[in-house]
Amino acid sequence: MKRIFILFLFFIIVIFLSACEGSGSLCEPGEITYRDRSDPFPDEVSVFTNPQKIEIKGKIKNMDQVISGPLCNNHLSGNVYIGCDIEVYAWEDKPKFLDQCNFTVDPGTIIYVASHNNTAFYKGCDACH
DSSP states (O other): OHHHHHHHHHHHHHHHHHHOOOOOOSSOTTSSEEEOTTSOOOSOOBOOOOOEEEEETTEEEEESEEEEEEOSSBEEOSEEEEEEEEEEEOOSSOSOTTTTSOOEEOTTOEEEEGGGTTEEESSOSTTTO
16 A cells, blocks of 8 residues: 555655646846836837748747847737847835836737847736736
8 A cells, every 4th residue: 555655645745746847048147137216118109010930839829929139118918928138127125016107908918038039928917927
C-alpha cells in the first residue's frame, strides 16, 4: 500500500512539474527602460498598426501591433506583441506602472509580453499590473 501511495505521489509531482512553464523574462537586463514619474510621457495617443509575424513558443503568430518604445498612452487592439525595447514608469513606489497613463485595450485583444516569457494576456494588462 505504501508503494502505491509513493508511486501515485511521484506521478502527481511529475505531472505538476511538466505542466509548469518557465515564467522568466525573455528580456536581457537593461533592455527595458524605466522612467521616473516626474518625467511624464507625452499625452499623445498613437493608434496605428504595424503588422508583423512573431515566433512565440515555436509557432509563428500574426501580430496586428508590435509595441516598442514608450508604453503608456497607447491603444491596443487585435493581437499585440510587447517587446523588450519598451519604456515604462518605474514601479518602486506604485505597484502599477500604467498608473497616470491613458492606456486602453479593446475587448478581445490578446497581448503577448516578452518580459513575461511571451505569456498571452486575454484581459488586458490590468490583470497583472
